[in-house]
Amino acid sequence: MELHVITNGDMLLEHWERIPQFINEIDFLHIREQSKTANELFTIVNMLLEKGVPANKVIINDRLDLALVMDVYGIQLGYRSIPLSVVTQKQIFEHLQVGKSVHDVEEAIRAEDEGADYLLFGHVFSTNSKKGLPPRGVQSLHAVVQSVDIPVVAIGGITPLNVGEVVANGAKGIAIMSPIWNTKNPLQLINEYRNASHL
């Protein structure tokens, strides 16, 4: 199972400093800081790379400019981003892995047709990170997985208690945000996710 960690948009310095402690145990780190300027993000990503975070584990949300300049693994596109087809049609972006955030089967099929390398689907369970919005549920996750050939990573409300169900419904991986920043022991939490995903 791929384990993706998403920054929470409001990271304290202690959160950034914690990343090198667990980066070896996760597969990808998504920098999702929607209210930061390109300049702030440039500084943050540089700091992470200098502290030993491998560029091939970094995915930058929304900012194609930064993903290219920082030469990271990938770009995560959402509804507010530049259109997916624009990125996938241009050869100069070929080395970037392109993820698209989707919320139903129709969006998933369109994203695959337009050349996405993988999908992020959510939110699967209710979570404080998406307050007031109804969760999509594991049946919808299953339907999305069945509708495309590209990998689907599930997001939203995923805990060690429900990760088994998420994997059983065909997710190639999971993405977590609040659980990792709220715990004092990220390594133990990661272990819990890994162990529970094998059940």
Ligand SMILES: Cc1nc(C(=O)O)sc1CCOP(=O)(O)O
């Ligand atoms: C950042 C994000 N995107 C989602 C989507 O559905 O696209 S759900 C979500 C929040 C992640 O939740 P948690 O804190 O429970 O891991």
